[in-house]
Amino acid sequence: MTLAEILASLFPAGHDVVQDRGILLGSGPLKDGGHITVIGVADRTPLGIDDLVRLSGHVLKAVEAGGRDPILVLIDSDSQRMSKRDELLGLNEFLAHLAKCLLLADMQAHHTVGLLYGHSAAGAFIATAMSTRTLVALPGATPVVMDLPSMSKVTKLTIETLQEKAKSTPVFAPGLDNLAQTGAVLAIWDDKRSLADQLQTVLGEAAAGDRRDRLGKERKGRPKAADIAERVRELALHPA
């Protein structure tokens, strides 16, 4: 689906989401009469420091306004911008700041929903869609941590070997299904049905709190994370 089609299906009654230099800012009405704040990245834009302050500023404004309006994060991005200037000026702080703003918003009753509709990678993915309470994706989305050719360079294994290994373990290979199996993606939406309906459903369902490690265990994508985290927590809270 194109971005225009996605926005039309999410907001059949219209919206005020504006795209400017790859960044989406605005809001739209929900089916139940409520309102949702929208931020996003479009056209596979790499996420740099100038973009990040615009996104975080929009989130902070929504939190400051009070209320309980949810926040939708639409993502079709590249990775974080790889440049001397961005790193010189502290790109890690700008990415973390956006993530913190989204996490604060969610804790202050603004249910955050990420919708991955295209590409995303590495730090850009962590700071945006992955920092929401509920991450969903459209079929055909292509998240990656690192592409197979780069991974082949680092691991010194051929791409063919990596592809073969990817069949038996989803834990390192790029792609939506592999990532979903680790628990990062709650659900893959049906692009034939109204996105407005599916958004309304997910807003009513997903409870607060981070259950991604348990989901990854159920889906057999991350066998150990949930148990290790819980054991450490227990040991730390109840020292022998």
Next chain:
Amino acid sequence: MTDQKTVTPFQRHTSSWYESSARDRVRLLLDAGSFREFIGPEAREMSPHLDLFDLPKQFDDGIVVGRGMLGGKPLFVAAQEGRFMGGAFGEVHGAKLTGLLRAARDTRPAIPVLILFDTGGVRLQEANAGELSISEIMRALVEARTAGAKVVGLIGGRSGCYGGGGLIAGTCSALAVSEHGRIAVSGPEVIETNRGIEEFDSKDKSLVWRTMGGRNRRLIGGADAFVDDTIEAFRAAALLLIERAPAFDLDMLKAEQARLTERLQRFGDCADAVDIWAREGIADARSVPGLSTEAFTAIADKAREPRYDAR
């Protein structure tokens, strides 16, 4: 770990943070004999994924987590071992830190957390699990801070603090960094591979240090304290930053938004770190990399007094 009952001030003053292992950093940093590890190497909780790549595993998956005392007060501590797979975040490695931060979230009264970063970022052989663990750690960290825990990052290891490690560092309440502490997202080689040597020459070590190193991070406000490469210096900084670090709330995030916006306005057109330092009012900006810690700190405090309300 062999928990020595005594640690002398002499040991703390003479031990290099950079040269020490994760276990030695923890042992020497905390009050003598106070550290208790959770799921230590004897539990042999190793990565379930490295066999697939015929790679050696480590009994603790490259991270030490536990509880101890600093200056007579209890805290949680996590330390990454930069010499095992570059301190990278894998499934088990990440889950240990997530669990520790969730404990900090649930502990009343709140106690601080120290994170001794030493990492190149996500472990590629288990990339999806590692990437997701970064996100889980950031959420647990923010929840711990919201519950009142101060989370202080200490950065001065051989692997620096890159990739997802840089994002977690940016989520902490306060950061102390040494000369060797580099903080960034994309590493020099990654930028060069993707954008070309004209964008970033990863072999130019002086460029790497002045762009991503501790001095520039202190001068632009990316870290709160610049310290000597000794255990004692990091210990003193940890004690100070636990006291000073801000709470996590809307006011803090508004202050951070203003701080980062101001940085873009003031330095957004600077081509090099030296240009930033000159604009900060440092007379001989080119001399900054060669200054002693003492001289540098004096200049840095004059140019940009540390603020503790916007991270």
